[in-house]
Amino acid sequence: MPMQQISILGCGWLGLPLAKALLEKGFSVNGSTTSENKLSILENSGIKPFLIAVSSEGIQGNLNDFLNGSEILIIDIPPKLKGDTNENFVAKIKNLVLEIEKSSIKKVLFISSTSVYADTENTPVITEENTPNPDTESGRQLFESENLLLNNPKFSTTILRFGGLIGEDRHPVKFLSGRENIENPDGPVNLIHQQDCIGIIEKIIEKDIWNKTFNAATPIHPGRKEYYTQKAESLGLEVPRFNVEKKSVGKIIISNKLEAILKYNFEVMDRDF
Incomplete structure (x- = not known):
């Protein structure tokens, strides 16, 4: 039996190690990057490399060959809506959908974010039953793209x-270290380790779970001030300073649906992350 082929659009911080993990599971993987310098990295990892850039104007690169022969497409291209970059992410997904419709793809896994749920003062417990109410441009465009x-x-x-x-190489405490007057000291953290991201995706593919929406955050939710203070101290970083005068906002993301349907147990818990 030939190896099942999967296409991963966006072999970045998550997509590249995910591709490597799927290769180890016996899949063949087509992987895309927007950087010519990364083509050799993909190829040397056993991934078939493609130089593809999706924009609101169209798609550059050989998307037909990238999708051809794959039944599953994983989309891992986050919106670039911070700083000076303000793209039309929804238009990018519309352009992509037109090409998916013409391809062999039957199943799409879209990497979204819990930013589709707003932070509020009453710190609600959020499950997939909650209707998203994004309060950021990134969250709004992600929710529209999901639909x-x-x-x-x-x-x-x-x-x-x-x-x-x-x-291991990415943690928000490094960005917060030494900063002052940070808001939401009591807002709960909703984090997930790269290892669990990959494990969950593997379970979705293994169990063939489609037409579902899952929240995915580790089920440990300390307050931001408590968590980032302890984390900075443990890493030998300068402790961030929080503004405790202003009322905190936030949300608690619950992943019970994921644990129940996928039978997934989180591997990286509080003391580890």
């Missing part, structure tokens, strides 16, 4: 809403 994919009858889509992404 574009979910409502398309040509393929089945599963949405994965990750909390804040952390890993």
Whole structure:
């Protein structure tokens, strides 16, 4: 039996180690990057490399060959809506959908974010039953993109809403270290380790779970001030200073649906992340 092929659009911080993990599981992987310098990195990892850039104007690169022969497409291209960059992410997904419809793709896994849920003063407990109410441009465009994919009858889509992404080489405390007057000291953290991101995606593929929406955040939610103070101290970083005068806002992301349907147990818990 030939190896099943999967296409991963966006072999970045999460997509590249995910591709490597899927290779180890016996899949063949087509992987895309927007950087010519990364093509050799993908190829040397056993990934078939493609130089592809999706924009609101169109798609550059050989998307047909990238999708051809794959039944599953994983979309991991986060919106660039911070700083001076303010793209039309929804238009990018619309352009992508037109090409998916013409391809062999039957199943799409879209990496989204818990930013589709707003932070509020009453710190609600959020499950997938809560209607998203994004309060950021990134969250709004992600939610609209989710619906574009979910409502398309040509393929089945599963949405994965990750909390804040952390890993050995990536942690928000490094950005917060030494900063002052940081808001939301009592707002709960909703984080997820790269290892669990990959494990959850593997479970979705293994169990063939489509047409679902999952929240994905580690089920440990200390307050931001408590957590980032302890984390900075443990890493030998300058402790961030929080503004305790202003009322905190936030949300607690619950991943019970994911644990129940996928039978997934989080591997990286509080003391580890």
